[in-house]
Amino acid sequence: MVVKSSQRSTFRPIDDEGYPQCWYALILSEELGANQIIGRDLCDGRVIIYRDSAGKAHVMSRYCKHLGADLSLGEVVKDDVRCAFHHWQYGPDGVCSKIATGDKIPERARLISFPTEEKWGLIWAFWGAEPLYDLPSFHPSVDLDQFIWKAYEIPLKEKLQTEPWIFGANAFDFQHLKALHGLADVDPGTIAWNQYDIQYGSGAIIFYGMGASSSHGEGIWIGLDWDTAYLSAGAPMGRDGMKIFMVEAASKGDGSEKDLKKAESMLDHMHNYHTDVIDQDVDILNTLNLDEPGLLVESDWGIARYLKYVKDYPRISMAELVGMAERGA
Ligand code: FES
Ligand SMILES: [Fe+2]
The missing domain is CATH 3.90.380.10 (Naphthalene 1,2-dioxygenase Alpha Subunit; Chain A, domain 1)
Structure with missing residues (x-):
């Protein structure tokens, strides 16, 4: 096959912002215990990973919508994550569920809640609003x-x-x-x-x-x-x-x-x-x-x-x- 000049021109195909919308494995299942919130960098952002009261893993954006505290310093409260700074609380869907003072919750007080799966001993998140393909898996012929x-x-x-x-x-x-x-x-x-x-x-x-x-x-x-x-x-x-x-x-x-x-x-x-x-x-x-x-x-x-x-x-x-x-x- 002859390589066309357009193919020869670069080993740098992307100048765009952003990261490929993929399923990424973030952490081993065994690394994330109950009541733990782990903070990680992911792509060009930062995320938290935690388990709800049923043990289901969730990956959400890392910074509190109030004044930007790092939620990995917070606490798991039942199914929610509570910010350490002023106790705003977020459900696994990323939506602010409670403000300690009883103030009205602002409309935009929503974290990103990434599609999250736990399989093969790994916790995975999809970098995007909705998965574009199924979770990666062993080939179907592998029993x-x-x-x-x-x-x-x-x-x-x-x-x-x-x-x-x-x-x-x-x-x-x-x-x-x-x-x-x-x-x-x-x-x-x-x-x-x-x-x-x-x-x-x-x-x-x-x-x-x-x-x-x-x-x-x-x-x-x-x-x-x-x-x-x-x-x-x-x-x-x-x-x-x-x-x-x-x-x-x-x-x-x-x-x-x-x-x-x-x-x-x-x-x-x-x-x-x-x-x-x-x-x-x-x-x-x-x-x-x-x-x-x-x-x-x-x-x-x-x-x-x-x-x-x-x-x-x-x-x-x-x-x-x-x-x-x-x-x-
Ligand atoms: S910064 Fe999180 S509650 Fe204020
Ligand atoms: Fe290699």
Whole structure:
């Protein structure tokens, strides 16, 4: 395939404000206890994460609409979050439910309440008013009842200070898979470029928006003699860098003690393998020069097509989401 000059012109497809509207995994389920409010940076904003009285997780914008106190310093009161400063209270829908003084609640006293899900040992939020696609999942052919699995955060050697699209581009940068990671030629054959997902060949790897991917049968092509699968997810978390979580799964085999032991060792192997591979990327991605256009060549066809996907992908900023929430939109 000949790379057209328009594709050659840039490795920086977006100048727009805002972040891709994706499902992002923010935190491990086990990190969020009852009565806890955790504050995190997310995309170009900040959020809180807490559980209501039934244990359901919620992700909302972080600053009180009264005078801007950080709600992660507040308290959970039944299903609500109460601001530490003057005790304004917000329900899980983000709407102010109570002002301690009994004053009339202003119309615009509404936080953003992000669509939130908890699955695979992770708490996820959709960056947008409504999810544009279903929560990322293991491939339907993976029967998790026949697998053992665990979720963890990749312990990177340094913070990954990059945006989701740059991290995502790795998967379509076939030159680097060989040169940097030493993988054999990875030829996905065909790639399906859909509106909110990208699929290698038969769906062996699916990329969901720019926030997650899943793979089945990976064990075979990284040289493991075992049936494994994974779901990888991450989020751009400002000062904390981009967090990357893995949910790794290995077949129980025939369910015997021997096979279960083997499955455990496969999970360890995958943990080390994925951590090493991403560690190899970190300092390179952190120091890329994005101010000058890159020169793509024929072998970069995957990157060239991916850049178009990124350019076309819907984005939204925190400021837009705040405005929508205030209007009750
Ligand atoms: S700043 Fe939150 S109640 Fe006043
Ligand atoms: Fe890489």
